[in-house]
Amino acid sequence: MKLIDGKQVAAQVIEECKQEIAQLKEQGIAPGLAVVLVGDDPASKVYVGSKVRKCAELGLHSEKIELPADATHEEVLAVVERLNADEKIHGILVQSPPPPQIDEDAIVRAIDPAKDVDGFHPVNVAKLALEDATGFVPCTPAGCMRLLKEAGIETSGAEAVVIGRSMIVGKPMALLLMGKDSNATVTVAHSRTKDLAEVCRRADIVVAAIGRPNFVTADMVKDGATVIDVGINRVEDASAPRGYRIVGDVDFDAVSPKCAAITPVPGGVGPMTIAMLISNTIKAAKLAQ
């Protein structure tokens, strides 16, 4: 069994980004990322903090815009519009989820698609479906694809089962895997799938993105399959320093012995997300020239 080391692959992506940043610097171009945080959700604060820190570490221009929890929809919109017009900013990210008075879909649609480094704007959703390489692929599925590639997993002709049909992970992952760059035979399974275990057992590649701790059990995975675990779930654990620990959607201990390759949680897909965000920001800066 091969452990797919997301930290290592992410470090490699970051290294490539550093080189690209240096090259762009020679041309007088400094990629810039703006991260908008509305309210004070502790998890969102942590995510935003690590994104901004990573930018600083790479010498990437970044801006953190914090709005109070009672900010109006119009105030958030005004920030997005200012950032759309700001030539120093190539990527804009509004941390999800915003407070309930904010219409998140409308905010996403207000972001200039050319700066939508999260890849959630309809224009980028369409480009993904149309296999138009000028679009931005959402960071998590982009990271999963990169992990498969670095682990040397053949996707062409492979049977892939994606569990979950969200627009954040499941659907884009399915579109990427079935596209002409990957050529996998893709099944999208979800909460309404009958005999999910049987469907999953067909897969050479399982992508688990359901958001339920330890959902994928050993009987759902065939011998020699590759498993990509997108889940990040907190489970109570009195023995853990914070009273909880992070587990994936896959029962790692039971499933991993059967696998040809598997991503751990943490240390698998997770570290890839920020790396792909940085990579998308550099792409946006290049396309803006």
Place this chain on the structure above:
Amino acid sequence: MKLIDGKQVAAQVIEECKQEIAQLKEQGIAPGLAVVLVGDDPASKVYVGSKVRKCAELGLHSEKIELPADATHEEVLAVVERLNADEKIHGILVQSPPPPQIDEDAIVRAIDPAKDVDGFHPVNVAKLALEDATGFVPCTPAGCMRLLKEAGIETSGAEAVVIGRSMIVGKPMALLLMGKDSNATVTVAHSRTKDLAEVCRRADIVVAAIGRPNFVTADMVKDGATVIDVGINRVEDASAPRGYRIVGDVDFDAVSPKCAAITPVPGGVGPMTIAMLISNTIKAAKLAQ
């Protein structure tokens, strides 16, 4: 075995359309469709002719714009822009394929998404992926979904295999089937799929959209499956009046005895396409109010 009669279902859709047209008329609204034909491809002429005839039959305002085969891209673009601005026109369709000097993708992107009754504009592609009901679903997959519904085929929890991954049929069909309105477990198979027969044999619902005559054979279909045949292929036949006949992607004679339900070719999916086009045009006229 139940023969899914596309002519009958299409007639029913047209009947609904008539009622909606009458209701809109009372409100002073006359839905209008513009069909743009560039060049003199005989098949395209036939398609455009039957679309315009159907509009006339329904008392729907329609406009046929014919451009010569050597029309420039800019000339086609100018026609689209004029139609975008024309309040009497709610749906715009540029017959595919245009001559090679025309950039078809750019023409599609130039159509106002609110008038894109073909459902090929990126905005509508995204709406389909995002399950946003204000978008336009491409006519052929929309017709297939309606046939399944009218035939009483349960999609929820069913295993569906879509053969073909085009943006005209395969991908939108997969997105429709996996969406929350249908809840099927969907596999997209294609030219690179290994052991396609085995993959297809899993399916409760097979949608064939490969464009190869009689491609789906009896060994690829499980007993009791429903088969939707999207193919329209000409095969030479000296005994036929025109020297050819139209066959689907499915070997009907061999496959149909195994099926719970199947669409014939001709008379299955084909008649649905114009009906869904009319239906989309009415929807566009309503949304424009």
